[in-house]
Structure formats: structure tokens, C-alpha cells
Amino acid sequence: MKKTHFSIFMLFLAFILLITDPLSPKEFPQFKQPVLITSAGQSAEVQLASVLAKRAGLNYSLSKTATSRDLADVKTIALVIGTSLKGLGAAGLDMSQENERVSSLIKATQQFNIPILCLHLGGEQRRGTLSDQMIKTVLPFAQHVIVVKSGNKDGLFTEICNTHSIPLIEVERAADALEPLKNAFL
Amino acid sequence: MLKIKRHLIFGSVFLLGAMALGYFSGKSFMSMHIDDHIFPSSGLTENKMLSEYFPKLKKTPGDTPVFIFQGEQPGRNILILGGAHPNEPAGTIAAILLVENIHVQAGKVIIIPWANHSGFTHNDPQEGSPQRFSIRTQDGQRWFKYGSRLTNPIHQWPDPTVYINPSGQKLAGTECRNLNRSYPGRRNGNLTEKIAFGIMEVLISENIDLALDLHEAAPEYPVINAIVFHESSAEIASIAFMELQLSNLEFRLEASPPNLRGLSHREWGDFAKVKAVLLETANVSHGRLKGKPSASLITEGRDKNYVKADKLGRLFVPFKEEGIPLKLRVARHLASIEALISALQEEDPTKIFAIHGLPSMERVKIEGIGQFLAPPK
Numbered sequence: 001m002k003k004t005h006f007s008i009f010m011l012f013l014a015f016i017l018l019i020t021d022p023l024s025p026k027e028f029p030q031f032k033q034p035v036l037i038t039s040a041g042q043s044a045e046v047q048l049a050s051v052l053a054k055r056a057g058l059n060y061s062l063s064k065t066a067t068s069r070d071l072a073d074v075k076t077i078a079l080v081i082g083t084s085l086k087g088l089g090a091a092g093l094d095m096s097q098e099n100e101r102v103s104s105l106i107k108a109t110q111q112f113n114i115p116i117l118c119l120h121l122g123g124e125q126r127r128g129t130l131s132d133q134m135i136k137t138v139l140p141f142a143q144h145v146i147v148v149k150s151g152n153k154d155g156l157f158t159e160i161c162n163t164h165s166i167p168l169i170e171v172e173r174a175a176d177a178l179e180p181l182k183n184a185f186l
Numbered sequence: 187m188l189k190i191k192r193h194l195i196f197g198s199v200f201l202l203g204a205m206a207l208g209y210f211s212g213k214s215f216m217s218m219h220i221d222d223h224i225f226p227s228s229g230l231t232e233n234k235m236l237s238e239y240f241p242k243l244k245k246t247p248g249d250t251p252v253f254i255f256q257g258e259q260p261g262r263n264i265l266i267l268g269g270a271h272p273n274e275p276a277g278t279i280a281a282i283l284l285v286e287n288i289h290v291q292a293g294k295v296i297i298i299p300w301a302n303h304s305g306f307t308h309n310d311p312q313e314g315s316p317q318r319f320s321i322r323t324q325d326g327q328r329w330f331k332y333g334s335r336l337t338n339p340i341h342q343w344p345d346p347t348v349y350i351n352p353s354g355q356k357l358a359g360t361e362c363r364n365l366n367r368s369y370p371g372r373r374n375g376n377l378t379e380k381i382a383f384g385i386m387e388v389l390i391s392e393n394i395d396l397a398l399d400l401h402e403a404a405p406e407y408p409v410i411n412a413i414v415f416h417e418s419s420a421e422i423a424s425i426a427f428m429e430l431q432l433s434n435l436e437f438r439l440e441a442s443p444p445n446l447r448g449l450s451h452r453e454w455g456d457f458a459k460v461k462a463v464l465l466e467t468a469n470v471s472h473g474r475l476k477g478k479p480s481a482s483l484i485t486e487g488r489d490k491n492y493v494k495a496d497k498l499g500r501l502f503v504p505f506k507e508e509g510i511p512l513k514l515r516v517a518r519h520l521a522s523i524e525a526l527i528s529a530l531q532e533e534d535p536t537k538i539f540a541i542h543g544l545p546s547m548e549r550v551k552i553e554g555i556g557q558f559l560a561p562p563k
Contacts, residue, residue, distance in 0.1 A: 050424070125436070173432065174428050
């Protein structure tokens with residue numbers, strides 16, 4: 001009798017743990033290396049992602065204007081979202097060219113089954129019409145999203161991630177994205 | 187007869203009055219040509235002039251002091267430039283604060299607080315800007331000139347209709363007097379281009395690793411509270427950005443556009459192959475929305491128009507009733523300098539750099555700038 005009670009209790013405990021542990025690692029996809037870090041909008045935060053990847057000890061390469069030709073041997077794409085007109089100018093692109101590049105890159109990743117990890121590290125300052133347009137275009141294709149909290153004040157990331165069942169992690173500052181980034185890779 | 191006498195007396199008084207007015211306003215105007223005092227710390231190893239790097243500047247209004255702090259051990263070499271735009275005082279004061287406080291043990295720090303020396307001899311016409319502002323030290327007030335963004339037209343005139351800078355960029359004519367559009371300078375160019383050329387000579391001959399250009403901008407300008415970096419300094423700028431965020435300082439990280447020529451963060455990196463970074467803080471006395479220009483607007487940084495503009499969402503930095511005082515702007519520059527130096531160390535720990543006496547951001551914010559400035563002598 002006691003044994004039955006104990007078993008029921010253990011089963012109940014397992015059930016509770018299962019439904020109340022939203023941050024269980026198995027809910028987050030695990031990405032493979034090497035990872036290609038690229039920008040979606042040409043903001044300078046792509047450099048932050050590169051420093052974070054270096055600190056996380058990842059096998060990565062950085063190409064701000066990556067295209068499908070850069071995908072050979074790549075196992076994961078880290079898309080750093082954020083639109084900067086200065087950055088676009090520096091890359092010699094306009095908004096429509098950047099949209100086209102990002103869209104064809106996403107198309108290629110789907111073709112080659114390369115998962116996408118999205119990062120938004122610029123916070124509230126890297127929101128606005130152009131950035132929001134990019135977020136709405138790119139985010140639904142992500143397998144995992146890491147966002148600096150102030151950038152999700154209005155819940156845009158939460159809304160898109162909920163709609164498309166994408167695991168989302170919010171961090172206070174860009175530097176805090178290091179741990180979730182490290183944990184995201186095998 | 188009596189009428190003529192009266193006219194003579196009145197005329198003489200009027201003439202004397204006009205002469206007195208001319209004398210005092212002339213004296214005030216000419217006082218801008220007298221340099222402020224800087225009292226270097228005992229860590230100063232050499233005090234040069236820019237003309238020692240580029241002799242064509244000798245005996246010109248563009249010649250300016252270069253303060254060198256050489257450590258006993260070799261290491262990283264850093265250049266800090268203030269006053270490229272003399273109406274952006276946080277950069278100048280941060281540079282002066284460093285000259286008056288630091289000691290370098292390993293490596294070298296070179297500081298040029300009045301990069302555009304000529305720009306400190308006048309201020310912008312029709313702006314109503316004060317000639318000077320003061321900072322209270324432990325023993326008396328120190329006065330500092332508030333100059334113009336541009337070289338004095340007395341020293342460089344006339345402006346062309348269209349200015350083609352040394353990198354081939356076409357700009358408005360007045361920009362020929364803007365030091366931060368004139369890099370890498372011209373050996374036989376106008377005065378501003380010669381100053382730019384002289385600074386390039388410092389960067390090259392002193393083997394500078396990291397060069398920082400300290401600026402300010404109006405709160406309605408998008409590149410504000412910003413770290414603008416040349417691609418060669420992308421990593422250190424990113425590390426510094428994250429470091430500053432951990433100290434609760436929000437910055438914008440901006441890459442230097444390769445097609446925007448003539449600016450320090452572009453040409454220093456391209457021509458002198460140094461890691462070039464430009465830092466911006468928010469200064470209301472610089473802005474178009476400000477109320478009456480005054481010395482206190484420069485130092486206290488409070489303005490009700492900007493509070494209103496912030497409420498309307500028109501600014502790129504938060505602006506509340508307490509304003510953005512000079513001590514906070516200088517503290518931000520100092521924190522950024524510290525973070526960039528530390529990032530440089532992280533990037534390559536084999537090359538050493540050791541500096542002491544750099545006033546901390548927290549102390550400057552709490553105790554004020556005056557605590558770290560020598561009293562007037």
C-alpha cells in the first residue's frame with residue numbers, strides 16, 4: 001500500500017515538474033557548430049554577437065552580408081536583427097536590397113535545413129519602423145530567439161514567438177546573452 | 187555759440203563712450219586668443235607642440251600643446267583628442283582632467299586637449315554663446331573657453347562654396363574649417379587641413395594603437411551617447427559597450443561608414459592603421475531647441491524645452507528636469523575611455539598598459555569635476 005502511495009506521489013511529482021519547468025533545456029533547441037553570424041538590418045550589434053560567440057568559445061565565422069554562397073559547412077545561422085541606416089550605408093545596401101538578401105538567405109537555410117538562432121541585442125534603441133519590419137519578416141523562421149528585455153517592452157517578440165511556438169529568452173543586457181548563447185550549442 | 191558748445195560736449199562724451207565700448211569689447215574679443223591654463227600631473231614626461239610633428243604649423247594659430255605620459259615600461263600607445271570641436275566642452279574637459287591626474291606605468295598616453303586651437307579663439311556668430319564657463323575647484327573657480335565648431339575665419343578665409351575634403355568628399359563650404367571633416371589632412375592645405383595632417387603625424391610617428399576622439403552632440407541628433415568605431419576596432423568597441431552596460435551606461439554602437447570621408451573614426455583607421463573610436467555625449471547647449479544660451483546651460487545642462495521634447499518623443503536620449511550636466515558627460519567619457527582601454531587589454535593581454543589616477547566615473551558624478559582639477563594659480 002505504502003509502495004503504491006509512493007509511486008503515485010512520484011508520478012505526480014514528475015507530472016508537476018514536467019508542466020512547471022518552462023526553462024527545461026530540452027524545450028530549447030540545441031544548435032550545432034560551426035555557426036555563421038550575420039546581420040539582418042546591418043546594425044552594429046552583429047559585432048556584439050561576434051564577441052559573445054568568442055567568449056562562449058563557439059566555432060563561428062562572421063559575415064555581415066552573408067548570402068547562400070556562405071552556407072557551405074555551416075550548421076547554424078545566428079541572425080542578429082536590428083536595422084541601422086548608417087550600417088546599411090556602410091554595407092552599400094539600401095533597405096530593399098537588405099530585405100532581399102535576408103529573405104534569400106532564409107530561403108537557402110530552409111533548403112539546406114540549417115536552423116536559425118535570432119538575436120536582438122540593441123534593446124529599445126534598436127526598435128523602430130525599419131527594425132520592426134525586419135523583426136516581423138525574420139522572426140517566424142527562427143528556432144530560438146534571444147532578446148534584450150528592453151527591446152521587447154511592447155511584447156512584439158513574445159507575440160511572434162507565441163504564435164509560431166518559438167522558444168524565447170529575455171536577458172537584461174547584451175552581455176547577459178552569453179549564457180543562453182553558450183547553452184544553445186551542443 | 188552756446189548751442190555749438192553743447193554739441194561739442196555731447197559729441198565728445200558720445201565719442202568717448204563709443205571708444206570705451208570699442209576698447210572693452212575689443213579686449214573681450216581678443217581675450218579669446220589667450221589660452222586657458224592646464225596644470226599637468228607629475229606623471230607628465232614631455233610637453234610638445236603639434237608643430238614638432240608637422241613644422242608647417244609652427245607660429246600658426248593651429249599649433250597646440252601635446253601632453254605625453256610615457257610609462258617606464260613599453261606597452262600600448264593611446265591618443266586622446268579633445269576639442270576637435272571647441273563648442274563640445276565635455277571632450278575638452280575630460281582631456282584636461284586626464285592631463286591633470288594620470289600617471290602611466292607601462293605604455294604611453296598622448297593627450298591633445300585643444301585639437302582645433304584656432305576654434306577656441308572665437309565662438310559661433312548669432313548663437314549668443316558665452317565666451318567662457320567656470321568650474322569650481324577645491325580652491326577657486328577655473329574658467330574655460332567655449333569656442334566654435336569651426337576654425338576662426340580670421341585664421342582661414344574665405345570659405346569656398348563647395349569644399350572637397352582631402353578624401354574627395356564634397357561638403358558645404360564652411361566645412362573646410364571643420365577639423366573632423368578634414369582628415370587625413372593636406373601637407374600644403376588650408377590651416378584646418380594642416381592641423382589634421384599634424385594629428386595624423388602624431389598617430390603615425392608615435393605608433394599609436396588606440397586613438398579616441400571625444401565629442402558631444404545635441405540630444406535630437408541620432409548619433410548620441412554613441413561609440414562610433416572603425417572596423418579595425420569593432421571588437422574592442424563591442425567589449426567596451428558591454429562593459430559600460432554592466433555599469434548601467436547605455437550607449438549606441440555605430441560602425442563608421444566607409445563612404446563618409448574625412449572623419450577621425452574613418453581616416454585615422456584607414457590611413458594611420460590605428461584602432462579609431464569616436465565618443466559622443468549629449469549636450470543641450472549644442473542643440474537647436476535650447477532656451478537662452480548661458481554658461482550654466484553648458485555646466486548644468488538643464489533646459490525645459492528639452493524636457494518637453496523628451497515627453498514628445500523627439501529626442502534620442504532620455505532628458506528629465508535634472509538635465510545632463512557637464513560632470514555626467516565628462517564622467518561618461520572617462521568611463522568609456524576606461525572601458526576601451528580594458529577592452530584593448532582583453533583583446534591582446536600580451537601587450538601591457540598600466541595607468542593610474544584616471545578619475546572614476548562614480549567619483550566624478552558624485553564629487554564633481556572640480557575635485558579633480560588643480561586650483562587656479
